[in-house]
Amino acid sequence: MKTSNKKYLVFLVLLTSFFSCKDLTELNENPNGVESSQVNPNLIMPTVLTEAAKLYTNLGYQDIAGVVQHTQKDAWSSGHNDYDWSNQSWSGYYDILRNNDLLYQRAVETNFEFHQGVALVMRAFMFGLITDLWGDAPYSSALNGELGGTENILPAFDSQEAIYTGILADLEKANGLLAKPKSEYSGIVDNVDVYYAGNPAAWQKFANSLALRYFMRISAKKADVAKAGIEKIVSDAAKYPIITKSTEDATMAFPGTSDGTSWPANSVFDASGSNYRRIKMASTLVESLQAKNDPRLGVWANKVEVPLVVDATLPAGTDKIVNGKRMLSPDKVGNTVIDTDPEYVGLPPSFSALPSAYNLNPTPGQTSFNPHVSFLNDIYKQAKGPLLKARLISAAEVHFILAEAALKGWAAGDAKAHYEAGIQNSLTTWGVGGKYAEYIAQPNVAYKGTLQQIMEQKWIASWTAATEAWFDFRRTGFPALKAGPAAKRSVLPVRFYYMQDELNINKANATAALDKLEVTNYSQADNKNSAWSKPWLIQGTGKPW
Template sequence: MIIKNKLIFGWALLLLCTFSCKEDLIEMNINPNGASPESANPNLVLSTVLTEAGKTVLNLGYQDIAGVMQHTQKDGWSGSHNSYDWNRSNSWSGYYAILRNNQFVYDRAVELDQELHQGVTLVIRGMMFGLITDLWGDAPYSQALKGAEGTPEATFPSFDTQEEIYRGILGELETANQLLSQPKGSYNSSIEGADVYFGGNPEKWRKMANSLKLRFYMRLSEKLPDFAKQGIETILADPGTYPIITSTGDDATMSFNTESEASSWPKNTKFDVDASNYRRLKMCQTLVEAMRVNNDPRLGVWANPVEIPLVVDASLPAGTDVIQDGKRYLSPDVLESRNVALEDISQNPDYVGIPPGIAGSQVYNLSPDANQASFNPHVSWLNDRYREPNGPLLKARLITATEVNFILAEAALKGWAVGGTAEEYYNKAIQASFTTWGISGQVENYLQQESVKFDGTLKQLMEQKWVSSWTAAAEAWFDYRRTGYPELEAGPYTIRSVLPVRFYYMVEERNLNGANSEEAMNRLETTNFSEVDGANSAWSKPWVIQGTGKPW
């Protein structure tokens, strides 16, 4: 009996220890510094959503799309930037990662009845899904962000049509406008500490929502002109219900206020020991010449003057190639000996851009640096401010008064009722751009030039909008697709003879979600320039420009 009792006691002790250890292990696996999804403050995630969204928009407009739209060219490792050699490498996974985090904030806000957070996340949702469909075309939308449900539809979502996505986000932005209509003090929550765009101001978020609606209505103006006209006129007819961004103080921007690599201006030299990323990005000749002809002072804000201008002088002795008084003097026979034609170099004394899509961009304009180290002293480098990790002008610009006024100028040009003339909005747009770049005092002289005065054409309007989209070139690309302006020509060594109009669907999506990807690709319009790739080409037209004859 004693032995039996000892056995029972032993088993009880063992079970007690086992359960106790399990509890201890479970407790040990709880991160005391982590946030539980069931109880997390939405602001902990919202700040990441906003910063990642801001960086994504900036990287689009400051990197390869700036190459497509001929704001910049690279003179080293230039294939994707100068020649559109994307090789199906552009992935939307980062966009959907932002949207998943954004959805978490929205869902928590619904649970907590936080209308301010709901409105803000709907604005971000509209902007990010808008970018996805702008860049790729049809995409997962209505069934996206539901992977946790584990259903086949959630795991392998269908691709909504581009029209469905545009209409959907316009509806969500309308809901955001309503949710953001209260004074700041009326909300039961605050985003002040997390909001890197507006410091927690719901009125500015509301203006962003309605300004994005203007953007997307104009995006649809060729395909659904009546729908776009009604949408824009409704907003302009009732500014009390639909406030929009009209001054630079309301611009949706994100500053870079720290010196950490993750939250500073991209490709700056503080975290790049040999400054190679900064050095390889140079001004493009197309933008430089468009600005030089109009004596545009913004060029000096964005670019450095050429360090050593070229001077070809037939009166010089044969074989002359000398740097003197800060200039490089050459006799014509030196060019001939190098098989370089006079028209293939630039003798601009102030700013020199690299022509788009040329071979040997690293040695353009007789650069002595032929090894892609990008130390060319005979072309203009970006302004020194772009070496820095932050600064007053170094901002991600998501949507601005400049863009909004150009949209309204275009709407007025179409004859739509927007409360002003095309010329008035055109001038306001340029004034806003000059204010943005810190040279507002020079705008009147600029506008008085005959070459700048509004001539009533869409061509001039879109060219000025293109110039003003510096560091935000993605919007210029989307405008170019639907209008054909500015009239850009692909360079001689680009992989197609015209500019691309979309991103390829990436290989991983086609492998994982093959049937839905295939269906979406079949809805693209193949062109003479996409035949080599098949339907999934950067030169196949998405719905928004199908049948428009634009841009080529």
């Protein structure tokens, strides 16, 4: 993986294909592309924002949703359900960062301060993902371009600690750059900003909310830094505004005009519908939502099409459909574990090598259609929709971060109030805000002052953005997720593998990074590059296992 800069040729068709920005064409002298030294920052911003949002959504809706047991797949499932991973590439992440670096450099050269602030926020967001997922990674020398006429293909790996420090410094700088009224900035073109339509105040809140995320991320290793950082932000709302309402979430809607601009795994551009059909709600999430009478369940999942009913009064050998239910005599079930819930049935995590066979599915296999397990809601078949958004950070997450901080005794407000606001904002996001009073009044939802309860509600609220739930699980151990019997290891993984090309091409630097990982009892034999080897962030914490 070459993590250095290259001389850019920026293609307009790539930069404007996701959203129509017809007025941008006037910024180009060449209709096909412009050299990096001349490109207008507004031509680069759409690519950075859209590609980052799509990447993050694909993580949180696909394999990471499997890790944190929001979903499971009943076919082509080994990566999603069982953590059968290898050679995970960060190339796409650095591609975005290279475009973002050009955005920043050109914004500096043109004195576009808004664009500088946006680029710093996105730099923090992308490098945050890289170090969260892999650990140590090229950072300070990753985007240095050509050195002495030779392309820098062997960048050093910075420590995870140093990367988090750099991220927080970038966000502090972005906060200052984004602090002015919109009228005082030059070069803003609203419709190239697919998150906030050129609103500096919204981006400033995004920057400071991300800072809260990363201060809490390092709280187990650098508690004094995290405490001081969070208290600084909370104590000065005028200087450090944050996202507090769901209408302020950092989101991107999908236009749905092509496969590449649509909600992932939709059945509009996948005519077979197989990608949608394979993803099922995990029983872990279904049962948690059912136990709480959670109104979000019906927004996220369909009721099971054909419930199972086991009736001891039926004659032996009975297996028939009656009034939309599959009626079974006990002998037809035997010792098979089944779920007879009449409304919602989730797929157990890492259930078996043939998860499509669950719940007596009559047609197991790669092309199976299981009528006895809940499908995702029909909205997830669509290419676009009001609820189909990439969500990079939310008011719900921010409030849960502050609830956790307050629970630690930090000056972050009232833990109960933030916990409740986190839930209320999540319910509002999913269109069931009117159910809040009834929901919060339940004994198993009402605030009890425990970290476990805060983290479980934060885990629920991260639906379709499950990556953050994985990172929270690693540092807290909550929710107390357990690997299923077919999983590659008996515990959940804690990092991605370094890609083989990096290990081969950049061997010395990659080896140095590997040597800093903590090999655990679950790491592969004689292989530090394991999804079960612990990076700096969780070394010595005893978490998550």
